[in-house]
Amino acid sequence: MPKLALMLSPADMPPAPAAGSGTTEGPSLFCRAAGLSLAALARLLSGSSVRWIASQPDTCQRVYFANHTSHLDAIVIWSSLPQTVRELTRPVAAKDYWQRGIVRRWLAEEVFNAILIDRTDIKVHQSPIDLMLREIGATKSLIVFPEGSRSVSGEIGEFKSGLYYLARKRPEIELVPVHIDNLNRVLPRGEFLPVPLLSCISFGPPLWLERGEAKVDFLDRARRAVLALKE
């Protein structure tokens, strides 16, 4: 029941070392080493070059939002961040996929320190947004994919409203658009063996929710910010 454990963690306090449970704080040396080598492997396999366009890596609290093309997306974005930023950044991933099997669960929970979201069972009083905000506290950053699932056609689909609610509840967090190019050819939907083509990760300038900006306008602006990085 890991989901339950997450929900019962103290909501209002910033994350303090939880005495007793000991599983949530500070990944073990082995997991950190695994994380480092997996990040290196992912970058090698995806041949990803990283660009920061009118933007700089920073340890301030951020939400990186990207187009979703492949299962590799989260780990490749995560691995293209500098080490100091990476340690503070948690990918948001689908629970139905990442909790299947021991290896996946270990990767998601211990190595990437992912926040797993239940896509099939979203409750009103326990929204994924609240869960994410509670998990990142006042220091951590997030990697999210506002399209919700991987696009089939390669086009960037409409954004789901989660990003808007994140921005409304924490308007001071920087929202950084990320564009992922060619990773869908490295590992397309339904394949499990990668083809080592070259891909490109572009980080754009941060944006914020404007005062009184409507949900549709904001989501459209965020989507166009990702598209603009495509060139």
Next chain:
Amino acid sequence: MNDIRTIALIAGVLGLLALATAIGQFLERHPDRGLDPAAVNTFNLRLRGWWIMCTVLAAAFWLGTTATVVLFGLVSFWALREFITLTPTRKGDHRALFWVFFLFTPLHYVLVGLNRYDVFSVFLPVYATLFVLARVAFAGDYKRFLERTAKIQAGLVVCVYCLSFAPALLKIPITGATVGGNFRLLFFLILLVQFADCMQYVWSRMLGRRLVAAAVSSNRTWEGLLGSATSTALLAAVLWWAAPPFEPWQAALAGFVVALMGFAGGMTMSAIKRDRGVKDYGTLVVGHGGVLDRIDSICFAAPVFYHMTQLFAGVGSP
């Protein structure tokens, strides 16, 4: 004797590179000399590429034959990566591509390393081609079938098969030559190809009138081709002592053919790039050097140089 030749060749090339670098730096510092700053910049970038090439080759030579074969294998792998990234593929090609990258390319280089000329000369052109055709058919997507399989095959032949003839030079048994002699042969090939590239540029600028194909390349002329082939033949004849099995006239002939093939390689890659609307493979993915841009001429020149060496060394004939 062999060692003196190797040292002379390397010292000569390093001396020339140092001289050229000094001139390039001087021109960059004094932009008022009336030279095109863009040309100076291209020249300096080229020089940097040659320094890297020389350093890597020197390291590989020092580590031995196997290391050199592995090095060329890695270059092939990277070039094929750039090639396939540039050419659009469909999802039905995915599994075929996986085996091309992780089975056929490494296995081909293992065969080259084992000097199994009888197997590696047909392995990629016949068996990999048949596999790709069948695997794509099994994947069930028949849209533009021949076009898609031809792309993969062209990538394999140019980036992997042709380039592998360069390290295969190290394995040709040449009477009276040591391993150092075979290394000189490989170095000789790369030197000639780079020199031909350079001369093509110089002659095209000085005398270039008739473009070979304006739509494909705006600076490759017939005058450049002829000038580069003649100059390269001359250089090869002068350096004949460095390449073990060659008489001066044979070296000149090899130089001439290498220049022609290098030119053809440049034209071919230009055509592909034009079709895909990019200037070079390096700009395709920002931050990557564009390996394919550097090796296109070597890919085309290596097989013919290999076979000429075999012929003049009297190897392989019944």
